[in-house]
Amino acid sequence: MSTATTADTADKDSMPGKDTAAAPAGDAVAEQDSWAGRQPLPVVKPRSERALSVWAQQSVIQCKRMLIGWMRDPATTIQTLVYPAATLIMFRIVLGDSITKATDMPSIYGTVPMVMLVAAMSGSVVSALGFKVEKATGLLGRFYTMPIHRAAGLTGRLLAEALRVVITSLFVLAVGVALGFRFWYGPAASIAMLAIPVLFALGFAVLVTALATLTEGVMLVSLVGIINTLLMFFNSGFVPVFAYPVWLQKTVENQPMSTAIDAMRGLSYDGPIATPLWKTAAWAIGMIVVFAYPAVRGYRRAAETGA
Numbered sequence: 001m002s003t004a005t006t007a008d009t010a011d012k013d014s015m016p017g018k019d020t021a022a023a024p025a026g027d028a029v030a031e032q033d034s035w036a037g038r039q040p041l042p043v044v045k046p047r048s049e050r051a052l053s054v055w056a057q058q059s060v061i062q063c064k065r066m067l068i069g070w071m072r073d074p075a076t077t078i079q080t081l082v083y084p085a086a087t088l089i090m091f092r093i094v095l096g097d098s099i100t101k102a103t104d105m106p107s108i109y110g111t112v113p114m115v116m117l118v119a120a121m122s123g124s125v126v127s128a129l130g131f132k133v134e135k136a137t138g139l140l141g142r143f144y145t146m147p148i149h150r151a152a153g154l155t156g157r158l159l160a161e162a163l164r165v166v167i168t169s170l171f172v173l174a175v176g177v178a179l180g181f182r183f184w185y186g187p188a189a190s191i192a193m194l195a196i197p198v199l200f201a202l203g204f205a206v207l208v209t210a211l212a213t214l215t216e217g218v219m220l221v222s223l224v225g226i227i228n229t230l231l232m233f234f235n236s237g238f239v240p241v242f243a244y245p246v247w248l249q250k251t252v253e254n255q256p257m258s259t260a261i262d263a264m265r266g267l268s269y270d271g272p273i274a275t276p277l278w279k280t281a282a283w284a285i286g287m288i289v290v291f292a293y294p295a296v297r298g299y300r301r302a303a304e305t306g307a
Contacts, residue, residue, distance in 0.1 A: 055149040062156025067163065069130070079126050080168050084119035085175045088112065092179050103240050106269070112176035113193075113264035114237030117257050118228060119168045120201035125224050127161055127205065128212035132220075135302045144303035154299050158205055165201040169194055183268050193267040196280060200260050203287035210291040213298020237261040256283035 047054055070076040091111045099107035134140050143153055173181070173194070183190045212220055232238070234248070236258040244252050252258055260283075262276035 049147055049149055051149075055152055055155070058149050058152035059155040059159060062152050063159040063163070066127075066130070066157060066160040070126075070160075070164065076126050080119070080123055080164060081171050083122070084115050084168060084172050087118070088115045088172060088175055088179070091115070096179075099239060103243070105240065106180070108176060108179055108181045109265050109269040110237035110240075110261060112172060112181050113197075113261045113268075114232065114235060114257070116169045116172050116197045116264075117200055117237075117260055118232050119172060120165045120197050121204050121224070121228050121231070123164055123168060124161065124201065124205045124208040125221060127157060127164075128208045128220055128224075131157070131209065131212050131302075140299075140303040150300070151296075153303070154209070154296065157209070158202060161201055161205045162198050165198050166194070169197045181268070184270075185267060189267040193264045196260050196264050196267075196277075199284045200256065200280065203256075203284035206288050206295050207291045210295040210298060213295065213302055231255060231257045235261055237265075254279065256280065259283060 070080070088111060092108065096107045096111070099105075099110075131140075140153070144150075183193075208220075208224060211223060215223065234244070234252050235255060236252065241249050241253045241258070259276045259279035262271060263273055263280055265271050266273035266276065
């Protein structure tokens with residue numbers, strides 16, 4: 001009888017829930033799970049996708065994404081840094097002394113601003129082709145379905161363009177200083193000169209983005225290439241305006257690259273500043289006003305339909 005009672009007591013002690021040593025072990029496992037990332041998610045205050053703070057934050061994120069992609073692409077690095085520097089050196093070796101003797105003006109103060117602007121325009125093509133790739137791979141559509149501000153993609157792209165132009169301009173300027181370029185009016189004028197390519201590039205980037213939403217990749221490169229070539233060889237940085245035929249001088253003098261080059265030359269060396277500066281601002285703002293709506297509509301259409 002006593003043996004049976006002892007066995008029953010042992011069986012009851014071995015039943016689940018009666019093992020006092022099992023409870024601390026279970027608590028330890030639960031505590032370990034909480035440290036393994038299984039704790040409840042933090043409570044985040046909801047924010048509207050249309051809020052300005054969300055737009056600014058996500059524009060910066062999109063800008064960072066594009067800059068990282070460009071840094072990892074050797075072709076973009078060549079287009080941004082190597083090509084402009086090589087072009088400036090080529091102009092200095094081949095045409096520098098001839099232009100200086102013919103015009104009695106140091107050619108370096110025309111070629112450095114010109115190469116900065118050409119680099120800004122040619123770099124926009126790389127960005128536009130990247131837009132084409134994102135559209136073809138469905139990345140734009142993926143962003144459109146996520147809780148992201150609708151304008152963040154386009155504004156982030158323009159912000160990345162501005163930073164790219166700043167880096168390119170500084171690199172070209174460093175090469176120009178090595179070739180004899182100097183500032184004569186102090187830091188304020190130097191900063192103002194570097195701001196002109198950024199302003200010019202923003203207007204041109206909006207134009208190229210609008211074209212990218214309407215044309216295919218090969219056609220886009222051809223169109224922008226024609227624009228770049230015409231502006232590069234018919235401006236006041238290549239040779240002074242008076243060296244062109246009389247019937248062409250007014251056109252060359254007032255085209256956007258010439259006004260920007262004249263303003264940059266005036267801020268760094270000698271010449272008028274106010275008139276070419278407001279003309280440059282008018283060109284840049286005009287391009288933004290005219291091509292902003294087609295760019296926004298085309299960007300949205302590409303994100304929604306992939307077309």
